[in-house]
Amino acid sequence: MDSGNSTVAAPGADSGSRRRVPRGEIQRQGILDGFERLLEEIPARDISVKDIADAAGIKRPNFYFYFESKDDVLGELVGRAWDDWARTIGSYYRRAGESHVAYFDRVFGLSYAAWLRREHVMVAGIQATGYDDKLRARWTALVADLNRHLSAQMGRDATAGLITPVSDDHGALAASLTDMIVMAFFKDRSLKPSEAESARMLSAIRAIWLGAWGVEGVA
Structure with missing residues (x-):
């Protein structure tokens, strides 16, 4: 499971002033964005955790590092x-x-x-x-x-x-x-x-x- 401790550089800034964004922060936001995209096509009750993980580009077990359900x-x-x-x-x-x-x-x-x-x-x-x-x-x-x-x-x-x-x-x-x-x-x-x-x-x-x-x- 990804611990979320690694970081990536935030876009749009030079190398001397980039904010180091924790990878966990990016993955957590990806889950939120992925679920919201799914809601445009599928009722919430029909969306599975696997669907959300796939939409966020993460493995299903990693979902539970950020959310319980x-x-x-x-x-x-x-x-x-x-x-x-x-x-x-x-x-x-x-x-x-x-x-x-x-x-x-x-x-x-x-x-x-x-x-x-x-x-x-x-x-x-x-x-x-x-x-x-x-x-x-x-x-x-x-x-x-x-x-x-x-x-x-x-x-x-x-x-x-x-x-x-x-x-x-x-x-x-x-x-x-x-x-x-x-x-x-x-x-x-x-x-x-x-x-x-x-x-x-x-x-x-x-x-x-x-x-x-x-x-x-x-x-």
């Missing part, structure tokens, strides 16, 4: 996709001068764009929550953190008199809205309708979300 690989891919999205939106706080429409478009419009970029990972991740306890726990923690921030923002805006949410239970309201949005994205990326239909879905979700938040002046 294929579901661990999927869990990391989901976490990375979520982290990429979080970095893209920048903050869950509504910015100074940012309308609630613009706030929705930034948080959930960019979220949908992230689903488009990593749709196979996100769809597989949602499906895996039904049978993998570790991934379910990871997904639940990620969504709970999002809902905590949304609920706090709703509370701040309600206290400031800027909105009148349809429920005083801001936590439950934020969680219900997020569940609706996630399942809408999941259905959209599973069925892959036309761009026009996806745009209609986003528009409907925006209207429901703004209405539930009690944003004045929005029909």
Whole structure:
């Protein structure tokens, strides 16, 4: 089994400034990339560890040096996709001068764009929550953190008199809205309708979300 201690030179740098990348780091990333490529053609449940190892260009036993199971690989891919999205939106706080429409478009419009970029990972991740306890726990923690921030923002805006949410239970309201949005994205990326239909879905979700938040002046 490869111990992962050997290194190779990172490309794109001269010999005097190259970063020595551990071979294990390269192989680990190869596993992640290989699995994500496979997801474009095969449902996650039908992908074997051997399939992933072959896609990564490593021997099957070497896979277990980096991951315990294929579901661990999927869990990391989901976490990375979520982290990429979080970095893209920048903050869950509504910015100074940012309308609630613009706030929705930034948080959930960019979220949908992230689903488009990593749709196979996100769809597989949602499906895996039904049978993998570790991934379910990871997904639940990620969504709970999002809902905590949304609920706090709703509370701040309600206290400031800027909105009148349809429920005083801001936590439950934020969680219900997020569940609706996630399942809408999941259905959209599973069925892959036309761009026009996806745009209609986003528009409907925006209207429901703004209405539930009690944003004045929005029909």
